[in-house]
Amino acid sequence: MSSELLRACVGRGPWLAAALSLALADQGGGPRFYPDDPLWVDRDDRFDASAAEPFELSEVWDMIENSIPASRPADPGRAQNVNTVDEVPDSSWFVNRLGRRPMSVDEIVRGPDLAPKLDVQEWVITGGKGRAGFQPGFRAVDARRPDVQYQLEVDLEQHAELATGAEIIGTALYHAIGYHVVDVYLVDVDPRKVRIAPDAKDRDASGRRPYTRDDFEEVLRLAKPNPDGTYRMTAGRFVGKSLGNFEHHGTRPDDPNDIHPHEHRRELRANRVFAAWLNHDDSRAPNSLDVLAGEEGRRFVRHYMFDFGSILGSSPDRWWSGQAYMFEHRELLKDLFTLGFRVRPWQRVDDPRRLPPAVGRIGSAAFDPASWKPEYPNRAFDNMRPDDAFWAARIVSRFSDEALRAVVAKARYSDPAVSEYLTATLIERRDAVVRTWLPAVNPIVDPALAADGTLSFDNAAVVAGVATGPVEYTLTWSRFDNAADARVGPTVEQRVTSPRAVAPASVLEGAEYVFVAIAASHARPPSWSHPVHIYLRRTSAGWETVGLERLPLAR
Amino acid sequence: MLFWLAAALLLWPAAVDAEESRAALLERQRAAKAAALHPPERSRVETLLYNFENRYWLERLLNPPRGLFPWSGAFPYGAGIAAGPAFRHSDHHVDLTLRGAASTRGYWQTDATLALTSQGRTRVFGDVSINRREYTQEDFYGLGPQSTKSDLTSYSLRATTIGGSFGVVPTRRTSVSAQVEYSFVGQSSGRDPEVPSIEDVFTPVTAPGLGANPDLVRLGLRASLDSTDRPFGPHYGGRYTVAWDRVLDNDPGAWSFQRWNLDLRQYLPVLGSTRTLALRGQLVGVRPDAGHEVPFYLQPALGGPDSLRGLIPWRLRDRNAALLQAEYRWDLNAVLGAVLFYETGTVGPRLGDLGDWHQDWGGGLRVGLLSNVFFRAEVAVGGPDGTRLLMRFGNVF
Known part of the structure; x- marks a missing residue:
């Protein structure tokens, strides 16, 4: 090997x-553990990345490449960027927010926004937005702050509030989860208070040309005005020099800090869980954004999740949204030879035509998180293991009903029925995610060994109310030689019925490191019998949990 | 290669140093990568696709808003492969298009069109145009539902037309328009070397207008109601069109007539939005003024990939034509769909005498995006002309 x-x-x-x-x-x-383990901050901003060049993916190529199974060799080893306690350190990719600390509802709702409201008296259009995305729009600045550029986008008239609402909700939720996201604001633009910059340009198939008032009027023509004559739009701030997209495999060859293959980054693998929850079927490399951040001489690449306008099933024409890949040759043949009468269960429910047009193709009745699929596969999603999904599901479980209701309210739907439907759906889908992924592995969390030798831990599935407690826990103790990366000395086995035990004095006495494997006896999830490996290190302040492996046999 | 191997071996002891920190270890990896950076690269195929997407190469090639571009013509079925230059200049107010094309079978056409483009919320549309065309090998099998394949002849048709149209969109789903045209039409011998020319088989009695060169004025009215869910590949709703034309022979000749067309299309979802039952009924007729006739080439025709697919194109022709089509369409994925169809139709001299209905059925595959058919391949069986394989751009209805 x-x-x-x-x-x-x-x-x-x-x-x-x-x-x-x-x-x-x-x-x-x-050694297995270094003195600074577990690492909670990965300083992947230390090497200057000024030389990184913009690189945008071909959307068609990305789809083709990822739709060919041979281009996606299965490689579901343990995520490579997790720390020794199986968590994701803060980095240019991810910042632990709701996953590690409580967030108030206000904080979740505020998300990445720099201000509660974007107060712009006059917009100055600086150019067209090109073809990116389905939503019509343009680029503009606040007349008082011409140094800050925004991209403004409207909803199509037949689906008023659909994409803009999704963008607002997705931005807030993905931010609370921990991803870097661009701050996006809901604004009502008064066409009378919009002017075109003299040097504004647009680009079409015949090349660059001046952006005119007619171009702006054309955008408005496709949208539905508010009763007061303004137009509802999202305004996404440009956060720095764009370097294009990041792929879901490999690393950027021009970024010295990018050393973990993307298909082995937990936050990219486990995004499958978040994407399933929110039906972010458009979660793919072209909807990512790399930005050159930092100061002159020490630039680094920050990686953003980008463009949430099509989450929550906001592309109603995609009838397979979240349920199937665009290309599945076996399903295609079955559909062909059954004349299309092979009605899959999800095709019987969640018909969006029964819902207001601001609601996309999202429901909860047929939602199965484990079988959810994006538009087309990618290697990071393919590599997601149960421990990756468990990590994500714990974060999802921390979104309260109140927080979800408040985030949906931020989208300011004019029809209360839309807010009610989306709130209820997000809650139900959250619960489905938690039910699916928390009990799927041995859900031992938060082990702590007190100075008096009492070990306490939690069972995340039981705490979340999605599983009953096990009959008993089996703890297998031993000392651990860190330098040799090996368990040493005799093992001591304990059986307890609650998540608490007293460590054997014979193991603790004089030990620098202690190992304990915790398995659970439970009738339904057989995976609970696979022990979680926990490593504890003696420090001057007591015992510190320095290692946790949820799937130690699947390294 | 040896350099990298040496570097790896040099790093090895450092990695297992018990005094190392995790942060230092990661930093060491980054330092190693920093020494070997290179820009991201695209493959040739990816670069090509990227340029098509982001530099609009496809639209620039086929339908740019401004400038020169190649055009494949707008010829009837069977014209052969066609190509020619085109020029367009369009903005938010008007669209000027100049085009010309010739085909491998000797067809050619040129046209110039100046059209109003959508401006804000304006609900009017219109255009003026002039075109000249010559079709050299059009097929004619005789009039009536009993025409036979063995009567195949060919004829040439040339016409110069100047005209314009103006319409309004009173509501989002309705439109009404009027057209006026002046055409100089000439019909002559066919140039298909493999079949007889029309005058060798037919006479002015069996093919009215044979050899005539009328100047015709057409005044038309058209109204439509569209309640479908989308402009292309609809899953539900209806699309209903009624049109009436008054054609006047400018000379004191004998070619004045009325033409009407009723085209009703209904789309019904079947167990969700991936299966659609598409129905179409079309009735087209011409009625000559007393003592006048309708030139055979202006009489309704059936047959071919857009009407009765089990028949050769233009196989049936007469003063009246009726067509009923039913298609069961189902999506296989985002870009591929399948279809089963049944259709029946006939022609006749009088509406009340329509009989001898021809029918066919078949199936096929369709390529497009989200039911918007770009290309279709179909097999039609059961028609009088045997099994027919059809490959065609665009949808049937």
Whole structure:
């Protein structure tokens, strides 16, 4: 195995070779833990990335490449960017928010916004927005702040409030989850208070040309005005120099800080859970954004989740939304030879035509988180393991009903029925996500060994109310030699019926590191019998949980 | 390669150093990568696709808002492969298009159109145009429902038409328009070397207008109601059109007539939005003024990929034509759909005497995006002309 890995790395450069050495060190004699473990902040902003160049993906190529199974070799090893306690450190990709600390409802609703309201007296259009996305729009600045540019987008008349509402909700929720997102504001634009910059340009199939008032009027023509003559739009701020998109596999070859293959980043793998919850079927590489951030001389690439205008099933024409990939040849043949009369269960429910036009193709009755699919596959989603999904489901479980109701209210739907439907649907889909993914692995969390030798832990599935407690927990204790990465000495087994136990004094006495494996006996989820491995380190302040592996046998 | 191997081996001891920190380890990996950066690269195929998407190459090639572009013509079925230059200049007010094309079978056409484009919420549309065309090998099998394949002849048709139209959209789903045209029409011998020319088989009695060169004025009215869910590939709703034309022979000749067309289309979803039952009924007729006739080439025709698919194009022709089509369409994925169809139709000299209905059925596959058919391949069976394989751009109805 080592020689194969080494050959692969030799062909790909020194940084991969370095990664190899780390991987082999983990498997070899140790040490397993370093003094700064668990790492909660990955300083992936330290090497200057000023030389990184804009790189935008071809959407068609991305779809083709990812739709070919052979281009997506299965490689579901453990996520490579998790810390030793199986969590995702803060980085240029992700910042722990709701996952690690309580957030008030106001904080969740505010999201990335720099101000509660974008107060613009006069918009100055600086250019067209090109073809990106389905929503018509343009680029503009606040006449008083010409240095800050926004992209403004309207809803199509036949689906008023649909995409703009989705954008607002998706931005707030993805921010609370922990992703970097662009701040987007809901604005009512008065056409009488819009002027065109003299140098504004647009680009069409015949090249660049001046942006005119007619172009602006054309955008308005496609939208539905508010009763007062203004137009509801989203205004997304340009947050820096765009470097294009990031892919869901490999790394950026021009970013020195980007060392973990994207298909092995937990936050990208587990985005499948968040995307399922919100029916973000358009969650794909072209809807990502890399931005050059930082100060002169020490630039780094910050990675954004981008463009939530099509979440919540906001592309009603996509009848397969969330239920099937665009291309599934076996399903295609079945549909062909059954003359289309093979009605799948999800085709019987959630017909959006029965709902107000501001509601997209999203429901809860036929929602199965485990079988949810984006428009087309990607390697990060393919590699998602139960421990990745568990991590995401815990974050989802922390969104309260109140918070979800408040986030939906931020979208300011004019029809109360829309707000009610979306709130109820998000709550029901949240519960489905939690029911599916929390009990799917041994859900032991938050182990802590007190100075008096009492070990306490929680069962996330039981705490969330989606599973009953196990008959008993089996704890297997031993000392751990960190330098050798090996358990040493005799093992001591305990059985307890509650998530609390007293560590054997024979194991603790004089030990620097202690290992305990916790399995649960439960009738229904057999995965609970697979032990979670926990490593505890003695410090001057007591015992510190330094390691947690939820799927230790699946490394 | 040896360099990278050496680098990996050099890094190895550092990685297993017990005094190392996790942060330092990651930093070491980043330092190694920083020494070997290179820009992202696209493959040639990806670059090509990227340019099509982001530099609008396809639209620039086929339908740009301004400038020169190639045009494949707008010829009737069977004209062969056609190509020619076109020029367009359009803005938010007007669209000027100049086009010309010629085909491998000797067809050619040129036209110039100046059209109003949508401006804000204006609910009017209109255009003026001039075109000249010559079709050299059009097929004619005789009039009536009993025409036979063996009577195939060919004829040429040339016409110069100057005209315009004006319409309003009173509501979002309705439109009303009027047209006026002046045409100089000439019919002559066919140039298909493989079939006889029309005058060798038919006479002015069996093919009215044979050899005539009328100047015709057409005044038309058209009204439509569209309640479908989308302009292309609808899943539900109806699309109903009624049109009436008054055609006057400018000379004191014998070619004045009325023409009417009733086209009713209904789309019904079947168990959701991926299966559609599409129905169409069309009735077209011409009625000559007393003592006048309707040139055979202006009489309604059936047959071909857009009407009776089991018949050769233009196989049936007479003063009246009736067509009933039913299609069961189902989506296979975002870009592929399947269809089963049944259709029946006939022609006749009088509306009350329509008989001898021809029928066919078949199925096929359709390529497009979200039911918007770009290309279709179909097999039609059961018609009098045997099994027919059809490949065609665009939908049937």
